[in-house]
Amino acid sequence: xxxxxxxxxxLFGTSICIWGQNNNLRVETLFEPATIxxxxxxxxxxxxxxxxxxxxxxxxxxxxxxxxxxxRTFRSASFINGVPAVRFELSFEVKPQREGTFKLPAWNLRxxxxxxxxxxxxxxxxxPSQRDKVRxxxxxxxxxxxxxxxxxxxxxxxxxxxxxxxxxxxxxxxxWNRLPVTRIDxxxxxxxxxxxxxxxxxxxxxxxxxxxGKNYNSYNWKFGITxxxxxxxxxxxxxxxxxxxxxxxNSPLGNPFFSDxxxxxxxxxxxxxxxxxxxxxxxxLPTDSRPKGFAGAIGIFTLASAIDKDRVSLGDPVRLTCxxxxxxxxxAMPAPPVSLGEDFKVGxxxxxxxxxxxxxxxxxxxxxxxxxxxxxxLLEIPPIPFSFFNPDNEVYTSLTSSPHPLRxxxxxxxxxxxxxxxSQSDEKSTSSANNxxxxxxxxxxxxxxxxxEDPLSSKMFWGAQAVGLLLFLSVLFFRLKNRNPLMEELxxxxxxxxxxxxxxxxxxxxxxxxxxxxxxxRLRAGMVCPGANPSALSNKELLALLKARGYSQNLLxxxxxxxxxxxxxxxxxxxxxxxxxxxxxxxxxxxxxxxK
Amino acid sequence: xxxxxxxxxxxxxxxxxxxxxxxxxxDRAFYDAVRAEASGDLQLARSIYEELAENQHSANLHANLAxxxxxxxxxxxxxxxxxxxxxxxxxxxxxxxxxxxxxxxSGVKKAESLKTNPAFSATAxxxxxxxFTILLWGGFLLIAxxxxxxxxxxxxxxxxxxxxxxxxxxxxxxxxSREQFNFLRREVISVAIKSDGKNAPVPxxxxxxxxxxxxxxVNPGTSLFLDLDRSGNPRMHQGPDGEKWFLARSKDGANKGxxxxxxxxxxxxx
Numbered sequence: 063x064x065x066x067x068x069x070x071x072x073l074f075g076t077s078i079c080i081w082g083q084n085n086n087l088r089v090e091t092l093f094e095p096a097t098i099x100x101x102x103x104x105x106x107x108x109x110x111x112x113x114x115x116x117x118x119x120x121x122x123x124x125x126x127x128x129x130x131x132x133x134r135t136f137r138s139a140s141f142i143n144g145v146p147a148v149r150f151e152l153s154f155e156v157k158p159q160r161e162g163t164f165k166l167p168a169w170n171l172r173x174x175x176x177x178x179x180x181x182x183x184x185x186x187x188x189x190p191s192q193r194d195k196v197r198x199x200x201x202x203x204x205x206x207x208x209x210x211x212x213x214x215x216x217x218x219x220x221x222x223x224x225x226x227x228x229x230x231x232x233x234x235x236x237x238w239n240r241l242p243v244t245r246i247d248x249x250x251x252x253x254x255x256x257x258x259x260x261x262x263x264x265x266x267x268x269x270x271x272x273x274x275g276k277n278y279n280s281y282n283w284k285f286g287i288t289x290x291x292x293x294x295x296x297x298x299x300x301x302x303x304x305x306x307x308x309x310x311x312n313s314p315l316g317n318p319f320f321s322d323x324x325x326x327x328x329x330x331x332x333x334x335x336x337x338x339x340x341x342x343x344x345x346x347l348p349t350d351s352r353p354k355g356f357a358g359a360i361g362i363f364t365l366a367s368a369i370d371k372d373r374v375s376l377g378d379p380v381r382l383t384c385x386x387x388x389x390x391x392x393x394a395m396p397a398p399p400v401s402l403g404e405d406f407k408v409g410x411x412x413x414x415x416x417x418x419x420x421x422x423x424x425x426x427x428x429x430x431x432x433x434x435x436x437x438x439x440l441l442e443i444p445p446i447p448f449s450f451f452n453p454d455n456e457v458y459t460s461l462t463s464s465p466h467p468l469r470x471x472x473x474x475x476x477x478x479x480x481x482x483x484x485s486q487s488d489e490k491s492t493s494s495a496n497n498x499x500x501x502x503x504x505x506x507x508x509x510x511x512x513x514x515e516d517p518l519s520s521k522m523f524w525g526a527q528a529v530g531l532l533l534f535l536s537v538l539f540f541r542l543k544n545r546n547p548l549m550e551e552l553x554x555x556x557x558x559x560x561x562x563x564x565x566x567x568x569x570x571x572x573x574x575x576x577x578x579x580x581x582x583x584r585l586r587a588g589m590v591c592p593g594a595n596p597s598a599l600s601n602k603e604l605l606a607l608l609k610a611r612g613y614s615q616n617l618l619x620x621x622x623x624x625x626x627x628x629x630x631x632x633x634x635x636x637x638x639x640x641x642x643x644x645x646x647x648x649x650x651x652x653x654x655x656x657x658k
Numbered sequence: 659x660x661x662x663x664x665x666x667x668x669x670x671x672x673x674x675x676x677x678x679x680x681x682x683x684x685d686r687a688f689y690d691a692v693r694a695e696a697s698g699d700l701q702l703a704r705s706i707y708e709e710l711a712e713n714q715h716s717a718n719l720h721a722n723l724a725x726x727x728x729x730x731x732x733x734x735x736x737x738x739x740x741x742x743x744x745x746x747x748x749x750x751x752x753x754x755x756x757x758x759x760x761x762x763x764s765g766v767k768k769a770e771s772l773k774t775n776p777a778f779s780a781t782a783x784x785x786x787x788x789x790f791t792i793l794l795w796g797g798f799l800l801i802a803x804x805x806x807x808x809x810x811x812x813x814x815x816x817x818x819x820x821x822x823x824x825x826x827x828x829x830x831x832x833x834x835s836r837e838q839f840n841f842l843r844r845e846v847i848s849v850a851i852k853s854d855g856k857n858a859p860v861p862x863x864x865x866x867x868x869x870x871x872x873x874x875x876v877n878p879g880t881s882l883f884l885d886l887d888r889s890g891n892p893r894m895h896q897g898p899d900g901e902k903w904f905l906a907r908s909k910d911g912a913n914k915g916x917x918x919x920x921x922x923x924x925x926x927x928x
Contacts, residue, residue: 530796
């Protein structure tokens with residue numbers, strides 16, 4: 063029953079909407095109230111009768127009036143004198159900026175597919191009344207109180223900077239100790255593209271600092287600020303605090319803290335606090351007398367270098383550490399260029415900073431190079447140049463480190479741990495070098511002379527050539543002497559027939575196969591029976607000849623069968639033979655091989 | 659018969675004893691030199707080593723002698739004996755390192771002959787020649803034995819080309835090695851005359867005489883190459899006082915001049 067009632071209500075409302083939307087559209091506009099004083103605001107309403115669709119259009123701007131960007135919307139459906147009606151309302155808050163009568167002209171808006179005209183309407187703004195003035199004074203005081211309740215202080219040491227220079231800055235967040243702050247929602251963030259700052263870490267907290275007649279809790283952050291763009295640049299900071307406000311208060315700006323004895327028990331809201339913008343002049347670095355090796359270091363520095371070993375074996379690495387100490391833009395400082403010539407191979411430097419990590423402004427920047435000597439001897443690592451700009455007296459300064467002598471031994475075997483001191487005098491270096499050579503205690507293999515025999519003047523070499531030549535000539539002579547042209551011709555014919563047999567098998571030419579086979583058998587018989595002419599003999603005569611040569615009866619029988627098959631295929635024709643040519647070839651070859 | 663066999667045995671015994679005595683005396687002298695050096699008597703050690711090196715050679719003997727000269731700050735002779743030591747034992751890394759250091763101390767650039775690929779070094783010439791000979795006659799024999807019998811023309815052409823290509827490669831390697839050999843047999847190391855000082859520069863004089871002015875001076879230890887005459891022997895001139903002069907030049911031929919036989923040492927014996 064209950065669900066049926068709900069369904070009826072929904073159905074009824076939907077029917078009204080659909081029916082009402084079929085009516086003609088009508089647009090009405092008005093200011094509510096139509097007359098206000100300068101310190102108050104009015105509502106500009108656009109009422110669309112006959113539709114609940116959101117209109118599309120833009121409210122014309124009027125000089126002296128400020129419209130809110132996001133309107134409130136309201137949809138309604140009703141029966142008026144028994145006739146269903148739907149309505150859509152848009153409400154903009156309007157704040158006047160001066161006195162006068164403001165006429166908002168008619169303007170077009172589109173509802174669905176129809177275009178309607180919003181009629182013109184007028185707002186009259188009167189001078190502020192005495193009550194308004196009192197209210198404005200109270201608001202001003204409240205804002206001042208609120209700005210004193212929490213604020214940011216930002217300071218740097220100098221009112222001007224040089225482009226690329228890094229200075230130490232400080233931002234302090236001061237919170238009145240009666241302000242119900244639950245936490246700092248967002249630590250101070252910079253506004254201003256002309257500067258870059260280091261990351262803000264943990265603040266230094268001070269409690270009950272008296273200022274402006276109140277006690278504050280102060281949170282201080284120190285950081286390094288680097289000027290990135292030349293010119294007059296502005297920088298400010300803002301932060302967000304979470305504060306507790308009493309229920310039914312929408313904003314902390316509406317006197318949430320000072321008149322409420324029970325503050326701190328309501329809901330939390332964000333309170334944005336900011337600093338006054340600070341204008342800093344960022345100057346470009348002077349180009350006059352800029353050193354050639356200047357790479358952007360700005361500050362006041364000292365330079366020192368050291369090597370971890372002053373005596374190494376060839377190929378062993380040496381660590382050259384270059385330390386730059388002082389105040390300045392360490393974060394933007396490149397490694398000093400190291401050019402050691404062809405005697406050394408230099409790897410890319412490793413950076414390390416020891417100092418104030420929050421500001422990167424003061425400390426010691428170390429660049430560690432791994433150097434590998436490429437040749438033995440008394441070498442010298444040349445001085446490393448370094449140039450920087452001093453912002454206090456506005457001049458460039460160039461420094462060089464001291465050179466480092468390095469003894470590079472050819473092999474590590476002779477290194478003596480005790481003799482670590484290296485003197486630059488020739489006398490001492492020679493005596494230490496003397497100790498590097500070790501004397502062999504065994505003579506090794508003796509030879510009678512140091513000479514390399516020239517093969518071309520060696521008897522053994524020419525003897526070997528003679529032996530090789532003799533062997534070659536002997537074989538050649540033997541081959542020529544035993545040469546039989548008839549036999550070689552028969553062998554050539556035999557090879558040709560053997561190849562032909564393979565070709566016939568490949569092309570499945572059975573007739574050609576047996577023909578070639580018969581000729582080859584006869585040829586081989588001729589080869590083993592010199593003087594005979596097998597082509598002129600019958601099969602029987604051929605077999606008798608072979609028998610006379612001492613071949614076995616089994617072989618002769620096989621040859622006889624083979625010859626018979628060949629002749630049957632060649633002369634009788636149509637003989638059915640189911641054996642494959644491949645098997646016939648292998649069988650015949652095994653028989654022919656025995657004829658030798 | 660008995661007399662003959664007795665004489666033969668006596669002869670054999672004499673040969674064995676002689677070789678043992680000779681070998682042992684070389685070792686003994688070497689040990690004496692090592693002991694002298696260890697006791698700090700470097701001059702005595704040097705003289706023993708030098709005397710020993712006149713008849714016998716070993717890589718360690720020349721290495722020790724080179725070390726000794728280095729300690730005596732005679733870098734030219736030190737380099738000369740390191741080169742000799744390396745010729746007998748080319749893979750001795752200590753000698754290679756010491757030679758580099760001695761050259762560094764003497765201010766001498768590394769010789770070209772030390773930069774060559776060991777495969778084409780002068781000592782590798784015999785290997786290249788042997789391989790060439792074996793392949794040449796082995797190939798001819800194979801051709802003579804096998805060609806008429808089994809190989810057809812395509813296979814024969816393939817094998818012949820392979821054989822000829824390999825022969826060409828071996829001939830090229832042999833030629834490269836031979837070139838190094840020719841350089842080495844001409845190469846000498848300049849050394850300072852003791853009267854001029856341990857490491858006094860060696861002058862390459864315009865004429866074969868001590869009073870002649872010089873084209874240039876080279877540091878002791880510098881590699882020089884002797885000019886050869888038409889018969890392949892070093893070009894030499896003997897002065898009225900019997901002193902032998904040789905015409906030497908740097909490898910690129912830019913610097914040349916006459917030096918006496920006392921101002922250089924040969925690496926290999928011609």
